[in-house]
Amino acid sequence: MICMIPIYSGTFTFFVDTLVRWGVEITFIDVDAEGDNLVQAVEKAMKPNTKLVFCEIFGNPTVSIPDVLGTIEVAHKHNAIYLIDTTFASPYIVQPIKFGADLVLHSCSKYLGGHTDIIGGCVTCRDEANWGRLKSQQLTTGSSMSPFDASLLARGIKTLAIRLDRISDNAMIVAQHLEKHPKVKWVKYPGLESHPGHKYANQMMSKFSGMMAFDVGTAEKATKLVENLRIIVHSISLGGTESKIEHPLSMSHGKQLITKGWPGTIPEGMLRFSIGLENPNDIIVDLDQALEKI
Ligand SMILES: Cc1ncc(COP(=O)(O)O)c(C=O)c1O
16 A cells, blocks of 8 residues: 555554554655655656555645545556555545545544544445445444444534534634734744645635644654643643644653554644634734744
Protein backbone atom coordinates (compact mmCIF):
# COMPACT_ATOMS: atom_id res chain seq x y z
CA MET A 1 0.00 0.00 0.00
CA ILE A 2 0.92 3.65 -0.35
CA CYS A 3 0.36 5.80 2.71
CA MET A 4 0.59 9.55 2.47
CA ILE A 5 1.77 11.14 5.71
CA PRO A 6 1.33 12.83 8.14
CA ILE A 7 -1.47 10.77 9.64
CA TYR A 8 -3.06 10.13 13.03
CA SER A 9 -0.53 8.36 15.29
CA GLY A 10 -2.91 5.46 16.07
CA THR A 11 -3.37 4.72 12.36
CA PHE A 12 0.41 4.83 11.86
CA THR A 13 0.94 2.46 14.78
CA PHE A 14 -1.72 0.06 13.43
CA PHE A 15 0.00 0.08 10.03
CA VAL A 16 3.57 -0.49 11.26
CA ASP A 17 2.78 -2.82 14.20
CA THR A 18 -0.11 -4.88 12.79
CA LEU A 19 -0.45 -4.61 9.00
CA VAL A 20 3.26 -5.16 8.49
CA ARG A 21 3.02 -8.44 10.47
CA TRP A 22 0.26 -9.50 8.08
CA GLY A 23 2.70 -9.09 5.19
CA VAL A 24 1.57 -5.67 3.98
CA GLU A 25 4.38 -3.56 2.49
CA ILE A 26 3.97 0.18 3.02
CA THR A 27 5.53 3.04 1.07
CA PHE A 28 5.23 6.35 2.92
CA ILE A 29 5.04 9.61 1.01
CA ASP A 30 5.32 12.96 2.81
CA VAL A 31 2.62 15.41 1.64
CA ASP A 32 4.39 18.42 3.21
CA ALA A 33 7.72 17.55 1.57
CA GLU A 34 6.30 16.67 -1.87
CA GLY A 35 3.99 19.69 -2.17
CA ASP A 36 2.82 20.08 -5.77
CA ASN A 37 4.90 17.02 -6.82
CA LEU A 38 2.72 14.66 -4.76
CA VAL A 39 0.86 13.13 -7.73
CA GLN A 40 4.13 12.30 -9.49
CA ALA A 41 5.55 10.87 -6.23
CA VAL A 42 2.50 8.58 -5.82
CA GLU A 43 2.75 7.51 -9.47
CA LYS A 44 6.45 6.69 -9.00
CA ALA A 45 5.76 4.72 -5.79
CA MET A 46 3.14 2.47 -7.45
CA LYS A 47 4.25 -1.19 -7.58
CA PRO A 48 2.59 -4.16 -9.31
CA ASN A 49 1.36 -5.35 -5.87
CA THR A 50 -0.04 -1.95 -4.75
CA LYS A 51 -3.67 -2.51 -3.75
CA LEU A 52 -4.46 0.52 -1.62
CA VAL A 53 -3.67 4.23 -1.50
CA PHE A 54 -4.39 5.94 1.81
CA CYS A 55 -4.36 9.56 2.99
CA GLU A 56 -6.05 11.96 5.37
CA ILE A 57 -8.04 14.90 4.01
CA PHE A 58 -5.96 17.23 6.25
CA GLY A 59 -2.95 15.36 7.62
CA ASN A 60 -2.73 15.02 11.38
CA PRO A 61 -0.97 16.97 12.92
CA THR A 62 0.50 19.45 10.39
CA VAL A 63 -2.85 19.95 8.57
CA SER A 64 -1.20 19.20 5.22
CA ILE A 65 -3.57 18.96 2.24
CA PRO A 66 -2.94 16.28 -0.39
CA ASP A 67 -4.05 16.64 -4.00
CA VAL A 68 -6.91 14.18 -3.49
CA LEU A 69 -8.35 14.41 -7.02
CA GLY A 70 -4.92 13.90 -8.61
CA THR A 71 -3.96 10.96 -6.40
CA ILE A 72 -7.37 9.27 -6.85
CA GLU A 73 -6.70 9.31 -10.59
CA VAL A 74 -3.29 7.67 -10.13
CA ALA A 75 -4.71 5.00 -7.78
CA HIS A 76 -7.48 4.09 -10.21
CA LYS A 77 -5.12 4.03 -13.20
CA HIS A 78 -3.27 1.26 -11.32
CA ASN A 79 -6.46 -0.50 -10.13
CA ALA A 80 -5.78 0.36 -6.49
CA ILE A 81 -8.48 1.20 -3.94
CA TYR A 82 -8.46 4.77 -2.60
CA LEU A 83 -9.16 5.08 1.13
CA ILE A 84 -9.34 8.50 2.75
CA ASP A 85 -9.74 9.46 6.40
CA THR A 86 -11.96 12.55 6.46
CA THR A 87 -12.18 12.90 10.25
CA PHE A 88 -10.61 16.42 10.27
CA ALA A 89 -13.28 17.78 7.91
CA SER A 90 -16.45 15.72 8.62
CA PRO A 91 -18.94 14.53 5.97
CA TYR A 92 -20.71 17.91 6.14
CA ILE A 93 -17.64 19.68 4.75
CA VAL A 94 -16.59 17.11 2.14
CA GLN A 95 -17.87 13.88 0.59
CA PRO A 96 -14.84 12.30 -1.15
CA ILE A 97 -16.94 9.50 -2.71
CA LYS A 98 -18.40 12.16 -5.03
CA PHE A 99 -14.85 12.78 -6.24
CA GLY A 100 -14.08 9.10 -6.85
CA ALA A 101 -12.74 7.83 -3.49
CA ASP A 102 -13.66 4.18 -2.87
CA LEU A 103 -13.74 4.13 0.94
CA VAL A 104 -14.10 7.00 3.40
CA LEU A 105 -13.18 6.64 7.05
CA HIS A 106 -14.32 8.82 9.95
CA SER A 107 -13.63 8.80 13.63
CA CYS A 108 -17.17 9.41 14.94
CA SER A 109 -15.55 10.40 18.25
CA LYS A 110 -14.72 13.79 16.70
CA TYR A 111 -17.04 16.11 14.67
CA LEU A 112 -19.76 13.52 14.02
CA GLY A 113 -20.39 12.86 17.73
CA GLY A 114 -19.33 16.44 18.39
CA HIS A 115 -19.22 16.44 22.20
CA THR A 116 -16.10 14.37 22.98
CA ASP A 117 -18.15 11.82 24.91
CA ILE A 118 -18.19 8.72 22.69
CA ILE A 119 -15.72 6.49 20.84
CA GLY A 120 -16.79 5.28 17.43
CA GLY A 121 -15.85 5.04 13.79
CA CYS A 122 -17.40 4.41 10.41
CA VAL A 123 -16.44 3.54 6.85
CA THR A 124 -18.51 4.63 3.85
CA CYS A 125 -18.17 2.67 0.60
CA ARG A 126 -18.80 3.54 -3.04
CA ASP A 127 -19.03 -0.07 -4.08
CA GLU A 128 -21.55 -2.59 -2.73
CA ALA A 129 -19.05 -5.48 -2.85
CA ASN A 130 -16.70 -3.60 -0.48
CA TRP A 131 -19.66 -2.78 1.76
CA GLY A 132 -20.54 -6.48 1.95
CA ARG A 133 -16.96 -7.43 2.88
CA LEU A 134 -16.82 -4.78 5.60
CA LYS A 135 -20.23 -5.71 6.98
CA SER A 136 -19.08 -9.32 7.29
CA GLN A 137 -15.90 -8.19 9.11
CA GLN A 138 -17.98 -6.08 11.46
CA LEU A 139 -20.31 -8.97 12.30
CA THR A 140 -17.57 -11.56 12.72
CA THR A 141 -15.22 -9.37 14.78
CA GLY A 142 -17.97 -7.87 16.96
CA SER A 143 -17.08 -4.22 16.36
CA SER A 144 -20.51 -2.83 17.20
CA MET A 145 -21.32 0.32 19.09
CA SER A 146 -23.30 0.14 22.33
CA PRO A 147 -26.91 1.44 22.04
CA PHE A 148 -26.15 4.31 24.43
CA ASP A 149 -23.11 5.50 22.43
CA ALA A 150 -25.12 5.09 19.22
CA SER A 151 -27.90 7.29 20.63
CA LEU A 152 -25.37 10.00 21.56
CA LEU A 153 -23.89 9.79 18.06
CA ALA A 154 -27.34 10.07 16.45
CA ARG A 155 -28.05 13.11 18.62
CA GLY A 156 -24.69 14.68 17.70
CA ILE A 157 -25.25 14.25 13.96
CA LYS A 158 -28.44 16.33 14.21
CA THR A 159 -26.35 19.46 14.89
CA LEU A 160 -23.37 18.59 12.68
CA ALA A 161 -24.14 21.20 10.00
CA ILE A 162 -24.82 24.00 12.47
CA ARG A 163 -21.69 23.21 14.49
CA LEU A 164 -19.43 22.97 11.44
CA ASP A 165 -20.74 26.26 10.02
CA ARG A 166 -19.90 28.07 13.26
CA ILE A 167 -16.63 26.20 13.80
CA SER A 168 -15.47 26.97 10.22
CA ASP A 169 -16.35 30.66 10.61
CA ASN A 170 -14.57 30.83 13.98
CA ALA A 171 -11.51 29.05 12.59
CA MET A 172 -11.18 31.48 9.68
CA ILE A 173 -11.31 34.48 12.04
CA VAL A 174 -8.76 32.95 14.44
CA ALA A 175 -6.43 31.81 11.61
CA GLN A 176 -6.44 35.28 10.06
CA HIS A 177 -5.64 36.77 13.45
CA LEU A 178 -2.78 34.33 14.18
CA GLU A 179 -1.34 34.86 10.71
CA LYS A 180 -0.76 38.54 11.57
CA HIS A 181 0.59 37.91 15.09
CA PRO A 182 4.31 38.78 15.44
CA LYS A 183 4.99 35.78 17.73
CA VAL A 184 3.59 33.26 15.24
CA LYS A 185 6.01 32.01 12.55
CA TRP A 186 3.32 30.47 10.34
CA VAL A 187 -0.27 29.25 10.37
CA LYS A 188 -1.64 26.39 8.30
CA TYR A 189 -5.41 26.56 7.97
CA PRO A 190 -7.02 25.04 4.85
CA GLY A 191 -9.15 28.17 4.35
CA LEU A 192 -6.15 30.53 4.17
CA GLU A 193 -4.81 31.31 0.71
CA SER A 194 -1.31 31.13 2.18
CA HIS A 195 -1.75 27.38 2.84
CA PRO A 196 0.20 25.56 0.09
CA GLY A 197 -2.68 23.07 -0.28
CA HIS A 198 -5.51 25.65 -0.28
CA LYS A 199 -6.14 25.12 -4.01
CA TYR A 200 -6.68 21.38 -3.42
CA ALA A 201 -9.09 22.03 -0.53
CA ASN A 202 -10.97 24.55 -2.68
CA GLN A 203 -11.61 21.90 -5.34
CA MET A 204 -13.68 19.87 -2.89
CA MET A 205 -15.16 22.18 -0.24
CA SER A 206 -16.38 25.70 0.42
CA LYS A 207 -15.97 25.62 4.21
CA PHE A 208 -12.76 24.45 5.81
CA SER A 209 -13.62 22.97 9.21
CA GLY A 210 -11.86 23.79 12.47
CA MET A 211 -8.39 22.23 12.38
CA MET A 212 -5.23 24.31 12.09
CA ALA A 213 -1.54 24.17 12.99
CA PHE A 214 0.67 27.10 13.93
CA ASP A 215 4.30 27.49 14.92
CA VAL A 216 5.71 29.63 17.71
CA GLY A 217 9.37 28.73 17.12
CA THR A 218 10.51 26.38 19.90
CA ALA A 219 9.12 23.52 21.99
CA GLU A 220 9.73 25.62 25.12
CA LYS A 221 7.59 28.48 23.81
CA ALA A 222 4.86 26.07 22.61
CA THR A 223 4.67 24.44 26.05
CA LYS A 224 4.64 27.80 27.83
CA LEU A 225 1.84 29.00 25.56
CA VAL A 226 -0.46 26.06 26.32
CA GLU A 227 0.28 26.32 30.06
CA ASN A 228 -0.94 29.92 30.06
CA LEU A 229 -4.24 29.40 28.21
CA ARG A 230 -7.39 29.91 30.29
CA ILE A 231 -10.31 28.99 28.01
CA ILE A 232 -8.70 26.82 25.34
CA VAL A 233 -8.27 23.30 26.71
CA HIS A 234 -4.85 21.62 26.61
CA SER A 235 -5.91 18.18 25.40
CA ILE A 236 -5.20 15.66 22.65
CA SER A 237 -8.80 15.23 21.41
CA LEU A 238 -10.44 17.37 18.72
CA GLY A 239 -13.67 18.14 16.93
CA GLY A 240 -15.78 18.92 20.00
CA THR A 241 -17.59 22.00 21.23
CA GLU A 242 -14.57 23.42 23.12
CA SER A 243 -11.38 24.68 21.50
CA LYS A 244 -8.56 22.21 22.19
CA ILE A 245 -4.84 22.55 21.64
CA GLU A 246 -1.96 20.09 21.78
CA HIS A 247 1.81 20.04 21.23
CA PRO A 248 2.29 17.08 18.85
CA LEU A 249 6.01 16.57 19.47
CA SER A 250 5.46 15.95 23.19
CA MET A 251 1.97 14.42 22.92
CA SER A 252 0.30 12.80 19.86
CA HIS A 253 3.36 12.49 17.59
CA GLY A 254 6.20 12.29 20.12
CA LYS A 255 8.98 9.90 21.15
CA GLN A 256 6.89 6.77 20.85
CA LEU A 257 6.23 7.33 17.14
CA ILE A 258 9.80 8.27 16.42
CA THR A 259 10.99 4.93 17.89
CA LYS A 260 8.54 3.17 15.55
CA GLY A 261 10.20 4.80 12.53
CA TRP A 262 7.83 7.75 11.89
CA PRO A 263 8.98 8.93 8.45
CA GLY A 264 7.89 12.59 8.66
CA THR A 265 8.96 15.80 10.39
CA ILE A 266 7.05 17.42 13.24
CA PRO A 267 8.24 21.00 13.84
CA GLU A 268 9.15 21.40 17.52
CA GLY A 269 7.35 24.72 17.98
CA MET A 270 4.16 23.61 16.22
CA LEU A 271 0.79 23.37 17.97
CA ARG A 272 -2.28 21.58 16.63
CA PHE A 273 -5.44 23.53 17.29
CA SER A 274 -9.07 22.37 17.10
CA ILE A 275 -11.42 25.36 17.13
CA GLY A 276 -14.68 25.08 19.03
CA LEU A 277 -18.00 26.88 19.30
CA GLU A 278 -16.94 29.69 21.64
CA ASN A 279 -17.26 33.35 20.75
CA PRO A 280 -14.23 33.88 18.43
CA ASN A 281 -13.25 37.03 20.36
CA ASP A 282 -12.86 34.96 23.53
CA ILE A 283 -10.57 32.52 21.68
CA ILE A 284 -8.47 35.41 20.34
CA VAL A 285 -8.23 37.17 23.74
CA ASP A 286 -7.11 33.90 25.34
CA LEU A 287 -4.48 33.25 22.63
CA ASP A 288 -3.19 36.83 22.78
CA GLN A 289 -2.71 36.88 26.55
CA ALA A 290 -0.85 33.53 26.38
CA LEU A 291 1.25 34.64 23.38
CA GLU A 292 2.25 37.74 25.31
CA LYS A 293 3.90 35.51 27.92
CA ILE A 294 6.24 33.60 25.57
C1 LIG B 1 -7.52 11.64 11.58
C2 LIG B 1 -7.95 10.68 12.67
N1 LIG B 1 -8.53 9.52 12.32
C3 LIG B 1 -8.93 8.63 13.26
C4 LIG B 1 -8.78 8.88 14.60
C5 LIG B 1 -9.23 7.82 15.58
O1 LIG B 1 -10.12 8.29 16.47
P1 LIG B 1 -10.82 7.43 17.64
O2 LIG B 1 -10.21 6.07 17.64
O3 LIG B 1 -10.50 8.20 18.87
O4 LIG B 1 -12.26 7.45 17.31
C6 LIG B 1 -8.18 10.08 15.00
C7 LIG B 1 -7.98 10.40 16.41
O5 LIG B 1 -7.44 11.42 16.79
C8 LIG B 1 -7.75 11.01 14.00
O6 LIG B 1 -7.16 12.18 14.32
